[in-house]
Amino acid sequence: MSTEKWMKKTPTRTLFSRLVTIISGLTFSIVVLFTAATLLITYSFEDALFNDRLALAHAKVKEGEALPYNIQLVDSLGELAPNLVQQLRYFEFDQSSEFGEFSVEQRHYHYLTTAQGTLLYDTTDVSVVDKALNDVLLILLVLLIPTVLLTFWVANVSARYALKPFSQLSHIFTHAEYSSQQGNELIEELKEQDVKHIALELQQALQQKAELLSQQELFNQGMAHELRTPLQVMKNSVELLTASYPDLAGTGAIQRLEKSMSRMNRLSSGLLWLTSEQPFSGTTNVTKTIKQAILQLGDVCKVHGISTELRLDNNYDVAMPEEVLELIIFNLFNNVVHHGKAEGTNVIWHVEAKNKRLVFSNLAAEQPEYQLQEQHFGVGLALVSRLTKRFSLVASYQTNQNKFSAIISLV
The missing domain is CATH 3.30.565.10 (Histidine kinase-like ATPase, C-terminal domain)
Structure with a gap:
């Protein structure tokens, strides 16, 4: 696998982007639900108007007057009576209601059940909302683009304001030295006490980590320096041993020992460069x-x-x-x-x-x-x-x- 593939970055997920996504989705959902509710309310107003017309027609029936051309009096709905699907479609959940509506053969009807019979009102051609529905949907579609842009803008502004303390916290620990006066002043400027408490705890933890790291480095440097004396003793001992017993000079054990001492000496020298100003x-x-x-x-x-x-x-x-x-x-x-x-x-x-x-x-x-x-x-x-x-x-x-x-x- 090539290094380029290994180094390929994935999109970074941040708290800000997460909050913007949530607020955008919530705001857009509210807009969509409000739009749908507005359409339903409009239909409800029109249904109330049709019910009033049926009530007026019922009054005419009682007085023996003629009915409008699109309202007729029948004995009962019979097979035209709305089934459960029709009731759910038009939110007709009240079984005892005298008013109702249904559709059949691409015609829409409202009805009123009375003692004289059932008044059947054909509202297919007089429904204003249905006639204007295409124009209404077109207007809503045109308004969708600015609505989306406004939603995204509101989400960004809201997220930026809500996450301002965390942005300050991020700035403190990514752009300022933890132990510097500048970092302390930035922490003191935090107005949110809970965030300030987190900042102080984090600053203290990072300072402790830096101190421990420094102590460990000093220990390694001291250890590297102290290793030089026993390494020199071991080197002299090996030289004396090989000089006294020449047959040991070429053995694998002596060679491995010499390589190990050489490696330890180089590691010690490498550590000492940390404090050397040379x-x-x-x-x-x-x-x-x-x-x-x-x-x-x-x-x-x-x-x-x-x-x-x-x-x-x-x-x-x-x-x-x-x-x-x-x-x-x-x-x-x-x-x-x-x-x-x-x-x-x-x-x-x-x-x-x-x-x-x-x-x-x-x-x-x-x-x-x-x-x-x-x-x-x-x-x-x-x-x-x-x-x-x-x-x-x-x-x-x-x-x-x-x-x-x-x-x-x-x-």
Whole structure:
């Protein structure tokens, strides 16, 4: 799978977009329901008018006067009596009502049951609402576009106003330093006490995390410094041992021990660069260093079932000590060991050098994103960020659909 597919972003879901969607849907639903209710009310007014005409016709029947041409007196509705479907269609739920309506053979009738018989009123040609219905629907359709635009505008304004405290909260923790006076002033400007309380708790938690991270880094640096003495003792002991017993010099055990001491010494040197103010004027070949580091990790890869796919088409040099770049690679590999997810039988670690960037990608286990950035020893990705920043480079991390990528810009 190519790195481009791994880096493809999915649409970001935000609280603002969710609230806009909900308010837009709610507002538009209210508009549609209000429009439908208006049409039903119009039909109800017209039904009341037809019922009044039937009542007047009933009065004429009592007085023996002639009925209008479209109203006739019948003994009963007979087969024309509305069934349950007709009653539900025209909301005729009151069985005891004298008035009613029904449709038959594309004609619409209103009726009034009286002692003299049933007055049947053919309202097909006199219904004003039905005649104007097409024009009404056309007007509503024309008004639909500005209604949608107005609905979206109202939703945006409402969501922006409702989420203003959370926008301020987001601004504080994404644009301001947590321990700076500016961040404290922004928190004090929050008017909503509940949001201010959350901001203070979050600021305190982030400060504690920063302090713990700093302490852990200091511990690692101190440990790296203290390792130099026993490493030197071990090196001298191995040299003395091989000098006293020349046959041991070429054995596998001595070679593995020498490689381990060399690796520990390089890791120690890499950690010490964090506090060193000494400028580095040389360069390191990225392709060569990556291949050497992967070769050293060969046995560990077999133990943990990790396969590496290298795409080092471009040969870059970076202004960084070789041991520092190795330390970065080892920490990223450690992240794969603890959080990588198998693709088939093995966990596949993609390493690519392209467009002045190093991209390390792997499928990550399903867990919260913050856990993907944690390590079981050391400071993990935080150490990678500090090391790259020490040499004026930038490290960034992305997690999309459980695909984790660490990106180091070489410019």
